[in-house]
Amino acid sequence: MHGPAGILLHKAANSKSLQEVKRMRVAIIGAGISGLSLAYYLQRQGIAYDLFEAGSEVGGNMRTLQKNGYTFELGPNTLQMNEDLLQLITELKLETELLPLTPRNNKRYVLHDGQLHAVPSCPKSFLSNGLFSKEDKYRILQERKQPPAEVENETVSDFFERRFGVKQMDFLAAPLISGLYGGDPRQLLVNKAHPELKELEAAYGSVLEGMVQRKKRGVFQRAFSFRNGMSTLPQAIADKLISLHLDHKVEYISRIRGKYIISCNTNGDHDNEEYDKLVLALPAHQAAELIEFTYPGLSAALQNIKYPPMAVVHTVYNRAEVGHPLQGFGALHPWEEQSYTSGSIWTSSLFENRCRPHEVLLTSYISGDRLNGQAPLDEAALLRQVHQELSETYQIKALAPVYQHLHLWCNAMPQFDLYIEDAHQMAEVLEDDGLFIAANWYAGVSVPACVREAKTIAAKINTDTVSRSIAE
Template sequence: MARLLVVGGGVAGLSVVHYARQAAPELQITLLEADLRLGGKVATLREDGFVVEGGPDAVVRYKPWALALMRELGLEAEIVGTLPARPSALIHDGRRALPIPAGLQMVVPGDLVALARSPLLSPLGKARALLDLFLPKGPPGDEAFGAFIRRRLGQQVWERLAAPLSGGIYGGDPAELSTLAAFPQLKALEAAHGSLIRGAMRQRRERGTREGGQLFASLRGGLGAVVEALRARLEGVELRLGVEVSGLEHRQGWRVHTPEGSFLADAVVLATPAGVSGQLLEALHPEAARALRQIPYGPSATVTLAFEQRHLPPRVGHGLLLAAGSGFAARGFTWTDQKWPGRAPEGVGLVRAYFSGLEASEEELVALARRDLERLWGRVPSPLRTWVFRWSQGLPRYTLGHQERVAQAMRAEELPGLFLAGAAYQGVGLPEVVRMGQAVAVRAVRFLQAGPAASSWL
């Protein structure tokens, strides 16, 4: 019987296992996870009427792969949209908070009337943005995201709109992002329509908007329900938690070394952070290992605070993004009880702060979140409850040159039966991670079905 071993029990690794079992129920599968829990950065706590997300809190509906997985797992009745809100969110530039224009598609205005009425941009900034409708197409190759947006839409759109929005997705300095890697859809809009705004207007008609609760989705009990449903389907899979892989050997098959002993496999999927995969592949494929180690990561954290609602000032929409350089420590705040139904007991407001690129203790993060809220509100009541989640290795950052690094990293798959999966390669969102997990599962099964199980270690 062919043997598949998956290293990493985040959503990528769990997706690989799920789809590999669908394609080949007879496979012998082992899943190794260094942590004592599955799910990676998908972490949902449910206690005393609260539903608290430590990591991602939504998937976008127009990327169907995560929603399709939820439906396969029998969770369709649990899928919820965001509560309708106009405006859905604001951006604070250090002086005041202003609504994000309605009809936004990613970071591009898709509603000319809303753009004209928006106080976020000056008349000159709006006029410069509208030049996008008449500018010629740029070069087809990659460019830094900050330079791309400034070229198409101007400096003001970059500073007041695109930079806060994109920084909230990827962390780090959004100006350094690779446009083709982080926002390939925008390059595609320019290529197809000659204008980002023209393309965004068409997308808006197809995708809907965040204001109507149509753009984002989650599960009634939080995204951790996906992890729980995937784990419930691991019957017959050898699952080892708290087991860290220390080395790989390859002959005709694979030997995977851990402190608990070695595991034999005919194919191995590394669904681990890029740096971890690079360490494991150093002796087997130095060039790929070097590229993997060059994919940057940074720390990220979330702080969720529960307050008595009657003590809170009015909060608008789903939350507030904080522009870089505006003097705030957090990247943004989500008013969780106003974004999703059923996340807090009656009469309780739930506020979540997101931090990126900041090394700090739990106590320091809570203090920073409260300090930022004091600046916004003037006075912050004592929280009823506090939850902190920290990751020293947060999301991978798709900086300029990312596609070249990924292409070099993928040369690791020249090793027969070795596959890479995860957020470091083709998208950091849950939909993209699920899509890659499914694709890797299909390729691994094809490899295993193409020949007899390896026996060189026996």
């Protein structure tokens, strides 16, 4: 049960534990996957919380659209399992809803000179691959001999250039980063945007060696989704929560005598509530507005975090009109190819129930840097351009798609560049004030990273709660 009634039932059932043991209230603002996960973990620990969501739905960017018999993912298409995420899914009893990605569809492609080339996945395929010249292959293999280095403020582009060479950055890293973040790899910090690369370099002395060793140990997990789409996870968490408040817009936050005062607007009714801890589970620009007067320094730093736009286009064709077999995960489109899209995921090849059996579904991404030429955005022209590019790339004979759908994220993914460093440092210090951040601009953009950070914050709050109870 959600809302005030649920809160009363919860308080009646647990009044003794909350009053005598915990004696703490936590306000969480934002019901994306981070806020939902944190509320779930706090609830399991018996800590009183209120989760406020301005909209009528949960999940944030983790959204699935069911339309005309199709399943469209507006946010992430797949997830990579980690221990925390697996435990959460098990506790929610969602194991039977998991839809794993089959190994045969895990092959990636990259567009080069107008042709699709498979990205090498093993030494044999690397040596026989026509994507790289002999000189390129030699340079890549030399990566194992490159000594590790700690470079201050090293960008993703600089990292790949240092370890592999420019060409490899252009053909593989750039479109990958563009598709994930909608931004420029020459600006993104590698230790923030892709910390796993630095971890491999530090642990094994080489990215390639680290990948080989982890594959031998079975560290790399397969991607997966859910039968009814990615919204399954946030909705399942929401169904377990007893203090989730939808359509509750927090308009102002103040701090008086060590307490946070939350001013909330619910259908025109205004209310103020007092809390011991505050968790911002919001995009940076939204969080900045709420703490402008309470924490002006952090607010200013948050306003500097950039969120480029990104367009997600779902295109459906009759399978008989598509010349390419589409046996794989999808394809990356480097800038050098002068492609309009950053790449496409071959959704119907990953999961069979996303469209009708005689159709194929392609999910294409247009990152912020490529959208800059579309101002104002012309939806019809954008869809036509995507269809034209898909037709040329995948030998599609259809004059028009069976169906197309466009979703524009005006503020897609936070950019982990130099500006975000200040915000991270300030946020860490303010934990002493009882202010915590549970958001992808702090924890990382992946769902597993957000779940892991939510669990960490819940543990910190619980530790402080127990310490307070002992002291009192």
